[in-house]
Amino acid sequence: MTVKPFDALPPVEVVRQKLGHYLGPFTAKNAVNLGVKQIKAADADAVTRAEIPALIEALGPTLRILLGKAAAEKVAREIRQELSL
Amino acid sequence: MRFHRAILVASVIATGISGLMTAARFSRGDRLLTSWALVGIGYLVAAVRHGVRLVSFFEPSVTLPSNLNNALAIAQNVAIAVALLLFVLAWRATGLTAPVSRNAQILSIMAGIVIAALVGGYPLITALATTDTNPILLVSTAGDIVGLALIVPLALSALAMRGGLLMYTWIYLAAGEIAWLFYDLWWAMQPAMGIATNVGNAVVEAMRIAAVLCAFAATIAQRRAMG
Numbered sequence: 001m002t003v004k005p006f007d008a009l010p011p012v013e014v015v016r017q018k019l020g021h022y023l024g025p026f027t028a029k030n031a032v033n034l035g036v037k038q039i040k041a042a043d044a045d046a047v048t049r050a051e052i053p054a055l056i057e058a059l060g061p062t063l064r065i066l067l068g069k070a071a072a073e074k075v076a077r078e079i080r081q082e083l084s085l
Numbered sequence: 086m087r088f089h090r091a092i093l094v095a096s097v098i099a100t101g102i103s104g105l106m107t108a109a110r111f112s113r114g115d116r117l118l119t120s121w122a123l124v125g126i127g128y129l130v131a132a133v134r135h136g137v138r139l140v141s142f143f144e145p146s147v148t149l150p151s152n153l154n155n156a157l158a159i160a161q162n163v164a165i166a167v168a169l170l171l172f173v174l175a176w177r178a179t180g181l182t183a184p185v186s187r188n189a190q191i192l193s194i195m196a197g198i199v200i201a202a203l204v205g206g207y208p209l210i211t212a213l214a215t216t217d218t219n220p221i222l223l224v225s226t227a228g229d230i231v232g233l234a235l236i237v238p239l240a241l242s243a244l245a246m247r248g249g250l251l252m253y254t255w256i257y258l259a260a261g262e263i264a265w266l267f268y269d270l271w272w273a274m275q276p277a278m279g280i281a282t283n284v285g286n287a288v289v290e291a292m293r294i295a296a297v298l299c300a301f302a303a304t305i306a307q308r309r310a311m312g
Contacts, residue, residue, distance in 0.1 A: 020249060024248035027245045030245075064115060065117070068117065069111070069115055071311040074312060
């Protein structure tokens with residue numbers, strides 16, 4: 001399986017993969033879908049780069065529950081850095 | 086027996102300290118702060134009880150007053166049972182689901198509760214049949230039943246997070262309770278199996294140590310995931 005570098009992936013896929021490192025791919029996908037519903041985007045794959053900060057914000061509570069505030073903020077920072085946001 | 090007891094004491098001390106170290110990585114208001122703090126406190130309380138018992142092997146005059154021992158046993162069992170319940174409630178609060186159908190989840194959780202009640206309740210029924218109402222046994226059994234009943238929800242959370250770092254935290258929490266399940270089963274079946282007492286007791290102690298070490302592994306796995 002070829003792994004694409006992050007800059008070749010859609011922004012939402014970067015978020016899924018970053019989350020997947022902690023939550024596993026199934027729960028990462030679920031978490032992103034829940035976040036997409038919260039930001040009222042039509043579809044996860046239609047999430048634009050501009051909507052990613054809102055998506056990260058929506059994922060915050062879930063990450064905070066499982067990882068705690070500091071680690072959740074670190075994950076959010078990593079995602080933003082990866083997407084140069 | 087002393088050797089196993091010494092290993093048990095070392096294990097519960099390490100787990101208690103590691104639990105508190107993990108709790109310290111969370112911030113005020115984080116749901117799992119309380120869970121990990123209770124894990125740490127529960128195991129340190131166990132360390133006091135088992136540590137005193139170990140010392141008493143060498144110095145019989147060193148014992149805990151009965152009321153204090155009972156109070157510590159109750160505190161230990163309540164702390165761990167509540168901690169595990171809080172873990173499961175935290176997962177529910179995320180709104181995330183396990184990769185099985187809702188019906189399968191409900192059925193498997195119900196089956197887990199039934200098994201927990203049967204296996205965990207056996208020592209209680211045995212004790213009540215002999216009119217022995219040891220308060221430690223009652224609380225320990227109640228704590229056991231709660232812990233065993235949470236095996237399936239903990240394992241389902243681990244299954245949901247398979248492939249991720251957090252999977253290990255939850256699978257070790259579930260594995261610890263599975264070890265306690267085998268401990269209870271062995272404790273119940275050992276008399277009928279005709280196994281030499283020292284062998285039977287060694288197996289029991291090994292299962293107890295395995296359960297504690299699974300909890301220790303969970304504390305490490307959580308910190309690893311947090312970075």
